[in-house]
Amino acid sequence: ETDKSPEKxxxxxxxxxIVGTPLGNLGDLTPRAAExxxxxxxxxxxxxxxxxxxxNHLGIKKPMISYYEHNIHQRGQIILERLLTGExxxxxxxxxxxxxxxxxxxxxxxxxxxxxxxxVVPGPSxxxxxxxxxxxxxxxxxxEGFLSVKKGSRFSHLEELKQDTxxxxxxxxxxxxxQTLADMLEVFGxxxxxxxxxxTKLHEEVIRTTLSQAVERYAAQPxxxxxxxxxxxxxxxxxxxxxxxEAVRLARRLAEEGNSPSAAAKEAAAITGxxxxxxxxxxxxxxx
Numbered sequence: 001e002t003d004k005s006p007e008k009x010x011x012x013x014x015x016x017x018i019v020g021t022p023l024g025n026l027g028d029l030t031p032r033a034a035e036x037x038x039x040x041x042x043x044x045x046x047x048x049x050x051x052x053x054x055x056n057h058l059g060i061k062k063p064m065i066s067y068y069e070h071n072i073h074q075r076g077q078i079i080l081e082r083l084l085t086g087e088x089x090x091x092x093x094x095x096x097x098x099x100x101x102x103x104x105x106x107x108x109x110x111x112x113x114x115x116x117x118x119x120v121v122p123g124p125s126x127x128x129x130x131x132x133x134x135x136x137x138x139x140x141x142x143x144e145g146f147l148s149v150k151k152g153s154r155f156s157h158l159e160e161l162k163q164d165t166x167x168x169x170x171x172x173x174x175x176x177x178x179q180t181l182a183d184m185l186e187v188f189g190x191x192x193x194x195x196x197x198x199x200t201k202l203h204e205e206v207i208r209t210t211l212s213q214a215v216e217r218y219a220a221q222p223x224x225x226x227x228x229x230x231x232x233x234x235x236x237x238x239x240x241x242x243x244x245x246e247a248v249r250l251a252r253r254l255a256e257e258g259n260s261p262s263a264a265a266k267e268a269a270a271i272t273g274x275x276x277x278x279x280x281x282x283x284x285x286x287x288x
Contacts, residue, residue: 014083014085014088014117016079016118017088017090017120018097018099018104018108018119018120018121019091019121020122021051021054021092021123022096022200023095023199024095024199024200024201025200026054028124028200030123032121033121034058037055037060037092038058041088042062042064043062043064043091044092045066046066046098046103047094048066050095051064067079067103067104076110080111083116084114091108095126096124100143124200127169129196130194130199130228131167133199133230136232137167140233141166141167142166142167142169144161146173147176147183149176158184162234165233168230168232171227177227178215178219185212185215188231189211191210192209192232193209193229193230194206195229196230197225197226198225201225242272244274251282254268255283261280261284
């Protein structure tokens, strides 16, 4: 039963609790998370149908309000008003840490703007779990969330990351995975990748392979489960190993293949590490 003593009520009153929940294995829920869920006045859940299963497992009955991408503005105001009257709320996602590539981040912002205290109750994170499993460098990484379903936006996002030397982490749904892998191979080239699926669940699987092999694998085998993709970063540039005249020759060849001088200079610069402006001026001087 929930402790409704005055001391406990005062401690929780008017606060938003960011509560991490299991990725799949219910044994990963921390005692503090269970205690917090039992003591708050209500719970803001991404999907109440998913969260009620966790509450039933804990033997907790608690009022819930759905809070997800398409109702964050309306429900955010409702949650805020209740917090301002002194109620306490726990925000949870379907699995893992809320507010990470998740609508909960907007609720935290709203609370900050209105002087409502927020408290984190850390729990499992799919990003960190996948990094630990990947076998790739973890000292520096960039979490990129989900790629856009729009082709243009998706390629723009990937192009921005093409030269990033940090390990890259993405979320992806199974029905989009084959196309995403093909797009990554086209933009990044054939890099090492770890595909982590169903982490902490019965069918947990980590596939350490290359992008080209991953494309082949999932062209023949439809993917199942939610994926976290961990991809090695770009190799650091060592421009001094490529003489300028060789870089200029590469830019000329790219221009002869039909690229504009600007596009040819940009691609040659990305490959050799020389400055795009230097290569562009060399191409323009050739034409004059």
